[in-house]
Structures are given as structure tokens and as C-alpha cells.
Amino acid sequence: MSYSIGQVADKLSISPYTLRYYDKEGLLPFVDRNPAGRRRFKDNDFNFLEVIVCLKEAGVPVKQIGNFIDLCMTGDTTLQDRYDFLNEHEAKLEAKMARLQHTLDFLRWKKWYYKTALQAGTESIHYLPGTNHVDPAVHAEFNQLVADGADPKDLGNLPEGTAKA
């Protein structure tokens, strides 16, 4: 069974342009061509494509993905290098997810900040008296709610039936 570039593009939800670009950058040395020079993807090629898509999602630059594919094409002498490569990017991805978790926490506290302001009709309930500056105690209050067992995912949600229109 073989697939045209368009069929592969559909399956992976990326454009044929992008696939050709990846090929140009050396990410697809494994794809065959038919006698007319058109790309013919094999079933087994999806194993590589899966890896490419994964590394892309992990934020690995295209050039580095190319290096990895090169290692794959070289054979068993590069098994350690390939392992190390994946190991490194696993660690980077774990670090990124930890950062994103902090980001999400922050977003949720700010959501709560606006939920409470919205319910009061004004942001000024969060200000230090007589200023336009946020009272640090407000963030502490939110932290306390979380420490007391509230789910930060829910705290910032507006109750039902609070739509503006």
C-alpha cells in the first residue's frame, strides 16, 4: 500500500507544502518516488512521520529533527545517540510542562481576580485604599482558598446564569 503526498497531508492534517518543506530540510529521506518522480509513502513511513510530528509538538526545531532522522537512517551504530536525543527532549518537555503548569496556575488566579471584580462591579475592590495599586493580600487570599482545599480550576468560574446579554 502506498500514499500520495496529498493523502498523507490529509491524514496528518498538515499541508502538502509543509511536507515538501520537510522533505527539502531532510526530514523525509525514506520516502520513495514513482517513475515520474512523485513521492510514494509506504505504511512503514508513518512510523517516521509519527516521530516527526511528535518531535514538532515537543518543540524540537526542524533541523534537529533532521539530525535525528539522519541517525535513524545510519543504523545500529547510532542507537545510543538516538536514545540520548529522546532522553534529552523528554527532560526538556517535562520542564516545559512544569512551566506551563505554573502559567496555568497564574491564569486561574487572575481569572478569580476578575470574577470577583466582576461580581463587585469594579476592579477597585482589589486595590489598596486610595490607590490604583493591587493589594498583595488579594493574591494571598486566593492562595488561602486553594490551601483550604478549593480546586483552582473551579475557583475562577462564574456561576451559571451570569451571562451579560
Next chain:
Amino acid sequence: MSYSIGQVADKLSISPYTLRYYDKEGLLPFVDRNPAGRRRFKDNDFNFLEVIVCLKEAGVPVKQIGNFIDLCMTGDTTLQDRYDFLNEHEAKLEAKMARLQHTLDFLRWKKWYYKTALQAGTESIHYLPGTNHVDPAVHAEFNQLVADGADPKDLGNLPEGTAKA
């Protein structure tokens, strides 16, 4: 207390170039200037900067962050819009983290794939007999290990004392 652009850049670990760029893009309408035209950041400005950094990390484009800052400068009439904005980006970030978790899962299975190949000295242990094609049963085997309670975070780790040098 006020801070120069350089001091703020140091605190946030970003370059003064980048801060000026953000200013040019309308992200820093709240910063004061001294009589000579130099930026003077106030303590309260860090509340905004914190939000900007958070939204950046969340992957929000600079222009959209500018829109949000505009809402902030407008006053209480935009509280709902600000809430909605944060709500939307919370959802997007949750979706992204879910995708990254899948990516991480995949990376870990591939690490295990290479760990086992490395221990066998050849990737061909994963191939269907007489081919260069990966046996789908190999992935199933990994999934079974996970289903049986193994931690996917550990499965791919090489045992101690397996360094190549």
C-alpha cells in the same frame, strides 16, 4: 521606588531590546518616563509585567496581549472582556497541556523502544521477521507493561552503569 529598563530586564530575564519592542507594540502603556524621556517602571507595573510574561508563556501572540492591556487601561467597563479573554486562554492552555502529555507519552514509548534495542545491540529485534518494518506488537507490548502498572516515566530509563564511554 522606580526601576530602569535594564533593572527590569534583569529581573525578568529578558533583554532591554525585547522590552522596548513590547513597548513599541503597545504592551507597556503604563510605564512612566523621567524628564529626559527614559522609562521608569513602578512597583505596581510588575503586576502588568507578570501578566504579560504569563500570557507569553501561554503562547498568546504579542498583539493579543496588547489587546488585553488595552482593556486593562480602559477601566471597569471591560471587566467581562478581560475575564472572557483569560477564560479562553485557560482553555487553550489546558488543551495544549493535554496534547503535550500525549507527546510525552509517545516520547517515553520511543525511549523504551531504543532502550530495548540498545540492550539487544540492534534495532532489528523490533522488526517483523525478514523486514525493516517495525512490528506493531512492540508498541502493544509497551502498552501492556504500562497497563500492568509500570511507570512510563521509568520504563525507558537505562539501568545504572550503562554509559558508553
Next chain:
DNA sequence: ATAGAATCTAGAGCTAACTCTAGGTCAAGT
């Protein structure tokens, strides 16, 4: 047999987010 759709290559064009240069001003220490 043929029309319309897909594909090919080379190379131009685009966008986001910086990053830096040039030419000048300002501030702090000696």
C-alpha cells in the same frame, strides 16, 4: 482522448518575535 485535479521543482514571499545598528542624549563616578 481529454479535461481537470494533483503533483513536481525552484525560488519568492510572508509573519512573528525578536535583535541589533546608528547616531545621539543622559547620568554617575573620579
Next chain:
DNA sequence: ACTTGACCTAGAGTTAGCTCTAGATTCTAT
């Protein structure tokens, strides 16, 4: 007073990762 370093603006340059155009070829369905 003078030097050094930080700061200013405007605008050019850079990089990654596409995205598209042009012009030619090939495939597919009637």
C-alpha cells in the same frame, strides 16, 4: 570636566517555519 556606560528612537536585519507562485508534468475519470 570627563569618561564610561546606560538609555533613547528609528529603522534595518535575522531566523524559523511555513506558504505560495510559476511553469511544467502526470494522473484519473469520463
